[in-house]
Amino acid sequence: MPKEANIADCEICKNIPQEFSSEEKILKLLTVIEMKSYYDCCGTSITKLLKCPICSTYYYYNHYSEDSHYPHHFESDSLDIRRYDPVTTIKFLEGISNSAEGTLPAPTGALKEAFAEGRQVSEPEISDKANLANAAKNELEVLTKRYENIIKNLIEIIKKNGINGKIKQYILEALCNHFMDKGKFKDLGFLLDHNDPFIRVKTAHYLVGVATLDAPVTKLIHIPPELREKFKVDFNKLIKVFFEVLSPAASAIDDPTRIDIRYTAIYGLKVLAGRIKPETLKENISNILDILKEEKLEYDVYWLLRDLIVDKKKKEEKEKNAKIILNEIEKLDEKRREILSKYENKYWSFLELKEGKGVS
Ligand SMILES: [Zn+2]
Structure with a gap:
């Protein structure tokens, strides 16, 4: 050959x-x-x-x-x-x-x-x-x-590093389809642990989109139904990838794809918010609130925080997540509190949680 x-x-x-x-x-x-x-x-x-x-x-x-x-x-x-x-x-x-x-x-x-x-x-x-x-x-x-x-x-x-973004996206989707078709999620480790954060986050994002059917219909219709059904993924591993690329160390400030990477990670976490355990949230909450400093992402961070409470099905975990978020919000500096309250008055209130509302 x-x-x-x-x-x-x-x-x-x-x-x-x-x-x-x-x-x-x-x-x-x-x-x-x-x-x-x-x-x-x-x-x-x-x-x-x-x-x-x-x-x-x-x-x-x-x-x-x-x-x-x-x-x-x-x-x-x-x-x-x-x-x-x-x-x-x-x-x-x-x-x-x-x-x-x-x-x-x-x-x-x-x-x-x-x-x-x-x-x-x-x-x-x-x-x-x-x-x-x-x-x-x-x-x-x-x-x-x-x-x-x-x-x-x-x-x-x-x-290898240094290939262009269009081709990266194609290759990672092609390899996800190949390994999912073979039922080998674990073999995608070399993409989910790749040294390029763009590849890690876009791989996780693609897998989440197909596995939860959250990807746009215009994309899903090209994935044959029999292949879609084989997307049995480990959501905890994907949650880990998303949180990890949001950590301060993961993407350099001057990386041109930084906002795209971080936006994609927040988006992925929003889709999986109902599956994120209180222990995992606790470990990562300060990193999430840190992102409020990035103007382009503040709106998405706000919705992620809300989904982490609203999308939880078990009442006990809902209350635990609410408590973790509230505690951390109270510790915030004036500037970030102001950012949050801007959305809070418009959509959904974290402060009302203190009075025991919004959690049931
Ligand atoms: Zn060609």
Whole structure:
């Protein structure tokens, strides 16, 4: 097997974002599969699987348009292009070669339309299924032969430092999908303990998003349901990663991705707030309140503190968390107290907790 070309060095791919909606960026990509499908009365969808001629990375392409009879109708024309990792591509090709229902992700335009009408997107009618199935089988054979090599190569690339952010995000998602598909959460340790905080936090964030279905629908629909169900993760490990990148030592003040890293960590903790134990909160509360000094994050810190109480299901843990937070708030300097009270008057009050309200 020849060595795989490196996506991080690929002249074409390194300039293409993970997801985008512009035709000009894909001019150099090859079309492997092209299919036309029809939704309900008037939606037409062109779906393609594209491939980079240099490094063979795959891209999903979808253009959806609607022939509307109503002049005031919702604008549903949409273009969605995204890099597809090897596992997602294999499942996509398998679905097409078996003509399986639910293989095609619902186009964004059709999703918006269905959402506005409060219904699910119906299964589309696909033309020329037999030829498509053959083309998919052929590509599947090519990819299956390359698969182990691609994964090995991606692991090698991400272990090094200095690769660009777009490619980092792609590789970590590709490797999460690979190891979750194999049911090996523990093997993701090299990403969750990576020396680059961006990789640690984005890996944890991706895993949380899929495992709790909190990720945006536009992202989730590309992860095949059978793969989504295999996202059995250790939430305590992910909570640890999020708290750790928020510690003062974790990210340097002059790191350009610092705010993104910290925002992502706070977001991840908000999603998992109901699972954070009082002992863990106690260890980390002063670090959380320290972030109030960063103006861009104060609003998110406020909501995290609130979720740590509101999202707790057990009354006993709810009260414990409330007590830990209140105690620490009372110790705050004037400036940070003022920041909190700004939100407190607007949304939800921590001080009312003192009078025993808001916890039940
Ligand atoms: Zn490429």
